Amino acid sequence: MLSAGPTPRVSLDTWEFVIAAENGTEHRWSWQELMALPQETPMVDIHCVTHWSKLGTTWQGVSLDTLLDGVDTGAHFALAHSYGGYTTNLPLDDLRGGRAWVAHTFDGAPLAPEHGGPARLLVPHLYFWKSAKWVRGIRLKTMDEPGFWETAGYHDYGDPWREQRYQGD
Amino acid sequence: MATGTPARAPIRWQVARLVERRVETPSAQTLVLEVPDWPGHLPGQHVDVRLTAPDGYQAARSYSIAGPVVDGPGGPCIEVTVQRVHDGEVSPYLIDVYGAGEPVEIRGPLGGWFIWRPEETAPVQLVGGGSGIVPLMAMIRARRATGSKVPFRLLYSVRTPDDVIYGDELRRRARDDFGLDVAYVYTREAPEGWRGEPHRIGLADVNTHGWPPDLEPLTYVCGPTGFVETVADLLVGLGHPSRRVKTERFGPTG
Numbered sequence: 001m002l003s004a005g006p007t008p009r010v011s012l013d014t015w016e017f018v019i020a021a022e023n024g025t026e027h028r029w030s031w032q033e034l035m036a037l038p039q040e041t042p043m044v045d046i047h048c049v050t051h052w053s054k055l056g057t058t059w060q061g062v063s064l065d066t067l068l069d070g071v072d073t074g075a076h077f078a079l080a081h082s083y084g085g086y087t088t089n090l091p092l093d094d095l096r097g098g099r100a101w102v103a104h105t106f107d108g109a110p111l112a113p114e115h116g117g118p119a120r121l122l123v124p125h126l127y128f129w130k131s132a133k134w135v136r137g138i139r140l141k142t143m144d145e146p147g148f149w150e151t152a153g154y155h156d157y158g159d160p161w162r163e164q165r166y167q168g169d
Numbered sequence: 170m171a172t173g174t175p176a177r178a179p180i181r182w183q184v185a186r187l188v189e190r191r192v193e194t195p196s197a198q199t200l201v202l203e204v205p206d207w208p209g210h211l212p213g214q215h216v217d218v219r220l221t222a223p224d225g226y227q228a229a230r231s232y233s234i235a236g237p238v239v240d241g242p243g244g245p246c247i248e249v250t251v252q253r254v255h256d257g258e259v260s261p262y263l264i265d266v267y268g269a270g271e272p273v274e275i276r277g278p279l280g281g282w283f284i285w286r287p288e289e290t291a292p293v294q295l296v297g298g299g300s301g302i303v304p305l306m307a308m309i310r311a312r313r314a315t316g317s318k319v320p321f322r323l324l325y326s327v328r329t330p331d332d333v334i335y336g337d338e339l340r341r342r343a344r345d346d347f348g349l350d351v352a353y354v355y356t357r358e359a360p361e362g363w364r365g366e367p368h369r370i371g372l373a374d375v376n377t378h379g380w381p382p383d384l385e386p387l388t389y390v391c392g393p394t395g396f397v398e399t400v401a402d403l404l405v406g407l408g409h410p411s412r413r414v415k416t417e418r419f420g421p422t423g
Binding site for chain 2: 004005006007008050051084114148149151152153166167168169
């Protein structure tokens with residue numbers, strides 16, 4: 001239920017991922033550049049806000065630690081944005097420390113469009129709406145800015161172990 | 170918290186009681202639940218229903234609200250329609266075991282996107298697959314209840330005639346609710362006298378029974394993931410802007 005509209009179709013020829021620091025500096029990667037970065041293969045459990053979990057899923061992607069290396073920032077918040085217009089907010093710390101990836105492969109196959117391909121954010125320690133499908137970039141922010149579902153009443157942080165589904169949980 | 174975000178009260182679990190159940194199909198029932206402190210809702214929203222076993226194990230599922238608030242003997246009631254999920258943890262209990270007057274925990278209303286506001290003026294296209302009809306029916310009922318004159322079209326895909334939820338009411342409303350058109354797609358077995366063969370929903374169905382993009386309709390698509398993917402892709406292919414197509418997918422879709 002976490003896809004709110006039609007599935008966007010994104011060509012790898014025009015795909016890009018952009019990290020924009022709070023001072024306006026942008027760091028860009030094309031598909032080829034992303035694939036040339038060191039790759040990791042996290043095996044993780046994922047938890048959806050609609051009461052299902054999937055254990056031991058295998059992904060391949062680039063760690064946000066790798067992508068944020070060399071980005072000069074003092075920001076505490078991040079707003080991920082996607083092809084198709086979706087947004088979701090996270091504390092920047094939650095994208096660091098080997099806990100977040102830009103993932104392009106699931107179970108050994110290219111990530112299908114309906115599951116967020118060509119690439120999605122993968123932040124398995126938070127509810128899965130934080131793992132933005134069709135991710136296009138991350139804006140670093142000094143102030144927290146709620147994303148699409150957070151504006152519609154979902155929890156700002158979304159810790160599945162504390163069942164933070166909706167605001168006030 | 171950023172400025173501009175409205176402060177919200179926590180959405181609390183509260184105890185609801187079963188007032189009445191209606192059999193809709195062999196596998197779907199509508200439960201009328203009395204909720205003393207119900208704050209009201211918009212058509213398209215859902216609730217979470219939570220069961221607690223004697224050993225403390227809890228299971229919760231989301232169910233769409235089927236229509237406006239109704240008056241019960243002891244206060245406001247909401248109606249949810251539950252489709253039996255084979256081997257499910259919650260729906261078989263709600264359909265087979267849960268008895269009149271018994272408590273169940275619910276929280277809501279939930280969902281702030283897949284909603285229709287009666288003050289909207291754009292034509293509305295509803296496309297439902299199976300139990301995906303439920304939030305769309307809430308919109309159809311709210312349209313009549315609020316006196317909205319917005320033209321509605323419903324395209325409803327079911328496996329067989331026996332699987333049509335709200336069948337009698339839809340027939341009546343298609344006759345009496347001025348400006349509501351209802352069309353069906355049968356995927357396995359069509360009723361007698363039906364022209365055409367059973368088939369999965371396709372471009373011709375959506376094109377024939379939908380509004381053209383020029384009319385700038387608001388479109389709501391609800392059903393199993395594969396159904397919603399198919400219909401949403403067809404709508405975009407026909408020229409509907411993505412932002413005018415709201416979807417709700419059932420099942421694990423992360």
